[in-house]
Amino acid sequence: MRIAILSCFYPYRGGISQFNACLYEELGKENIVRAFNFKRQYPQILFPGKTQYVTDDDEAVKIDSERLLDTACPFSYITTLKKIREWEPDLLLVRYWMSWFAPSLGYVTRGMKGRCKVISILDNVVPHEPRFFDKPFTKYFLKGSDGYVTLCEAVAEDLLGFRPDAAYRVLPHPLYSHFGSVKDRHEAEEALGLEHGKKNILFFGLVREYKGLDILIEAFSGLDDSYQLIIAGEPYGPFDKYAALIEKSGKDRIHTYLHYIKDSEVSQFFSVADVSVLPYRSATQSGISSVSYHFEVPMIVTDVGGLKETIGDRGTGIVVPEISPASVRDGIVRYFGDPGIRENCIRNIRKVKEELSWKTFCKGLLDFCKTL
Numbered sequence: 001m002r003i004a005i006l007s008c009f010y011p012y013r014g015g016i017s018q019f020n021a022c023l024y025e026e027l028g029k030e031n032i033v034r035a036f037n038f039k040r041q042y043p044q045i046l047f048p049g050k051t052q053y054v055t056d057d058d059e060a061v062k063i064d065s066e067r068l069l070d071t072a073c074p075f076s077y078i079t080t081l082k083k084i085r086e087w088e089p090d091l092l093l094v095r096y097w098m099s100w101f102a103p104s105l106g107y108v109t110r111g112m113k114g115r116c117k118v119i120s121i122l123d124n125v126v127p128h129e130p131r132f133f134d135k136p137f138t139k140y141f142l143k144g145s146d147g148y149v150t151l152c153e154a155v156a157e158d159l160l161g162f163r164p165d166a167a168y169r170v171l172p173h174p175l176y177s178h179f180g181s182v183k184d185r186h187e188a189e190e191a192l193g194l195e196h197g198k199k200n201i202l203f204f205g206l207v208r209e210y211k212g213l214d215i216l217i218e219a220f221s222g223l224d225d226s227y228q229l230i231i232a233g234e235p236y237g238p239f240d241k242y243a244a245l246i247e248k249s250g251k252d253r254i255h256t257y258l259h260y261i262k263d264s265e266v267s268q269f270f271s272v273a274d275v276s277v278l279p280y281r282s283a284t285q286s287g288i289s290s291v292s293y294h295f296e297v298p299m300i301v302t303d304v305g306g307l308k309e310t311i312g313d314r315g316t317g318i319v320v321p322e323i324s325p326a327s328v329r330d331g332i333v334r335y336f337g338d339p340g341i342r343e344n345c346i347r348n349i350r351k352v353k354e355e356l357s358w359k360t361f362c363k364g365l366l367d368f369c370k371t372l
Helices: 014-028 074-087 099-112 134-142 153-162 184-190 212-218 241-248 261-271 287-294 305-314 325-337 339-355 356-371
Strands: 002-005 032-040 066-071 091-096 117-122 147-149 168-169 199-206 227-232 256-259 275-278 299-302 316-321
Touching: 002 014, 002 074, 014 032, 014 074, 014 091, 014 287, 014 356, 032 074, 066 074, 066 099, 074 099, 091 099, 099 117, 099 134, 099 199, 099 339, 117 356, 134 153, 134 256, 134 287, 147 153, 147 287, 147 356, 153 168, 184 261, 199 261, 212 227, 227 325, 241 256, 275 287, 275 325, 287 305, 299 305, 299 325, 305 316, 316 325, 325 339
Parallel strands: 002 032, 002 091, 032 066, 091 117, 117 147, 147 168, 199 227, 199 275, 227 256, 275 299, 299 316
Antiparallel strands: none
């Protein structure tokens, strides 16, 4: 089968690009796959981080792609559609995670519909940080696809709110396995400048409002000196309010690494972690859970979106009932108060790891394609 993937690849960095690289490589084992990339994802003024691109010291997978689509230039929509049509794929895959991409991706999918099968992999349908144009843009985009793949049931429910008749398949987020193996905990703590013998709580990933880092910091302020909090990830937006909470909550026990964590650094953080905490205000699924699974680190999460489904229902962590510091703190105390919880979570993580392979994901994707 000839499969075109239109999304972000190298030189863009981040979880979406990493996912696409893994998808490309797995599908390419038995199919002819071609990557069509963005020339520009966002105008820099709209991008909240330091850079959209890999830097010289990043270890991103260098997928060969054709950079065509500029989301801010409608002329590029025409060029991209023309190039994909000329290649004549049997299947076009696109990734959709925020409504900014709806006009550009929707133009291409509408232009390909009827020429090949078009499947959209939906990270989000309803965005975490809403804007006034989300609904009309998303409606426009969704009409261009024959079928949809979601990574959890919560996103499937959002999809059906827009398109009750949608053909879709839920395929859980596969595990990232390119971050290496677990390191010696003592050596990793030394490298990160952490105190030994503490209960290590990890907040990992981009710092954004909906991810609730402030909730975790406030929860941590009520814990005793046997705990330390590790915050690792690039802030998308001002960090001032978090810094003020850290100052108030006991800065000597809170360690911050406020930069984009490159692939070779990821194992250090998860090798020292006793638990990963996702105190999200809203969520669909989280790529962080896939990294936690890889390193066999249990999670404490809030009961939002697909987190209960992907973590609580699998027994790989604790789901706290409220989005509040007190509830998150109670979950942390319960987790560390009973060693059996951690042991049971790790047993369940090992079972899940056998199921969430890229081979399984791609087989499910292509089996779904055959039904369209």
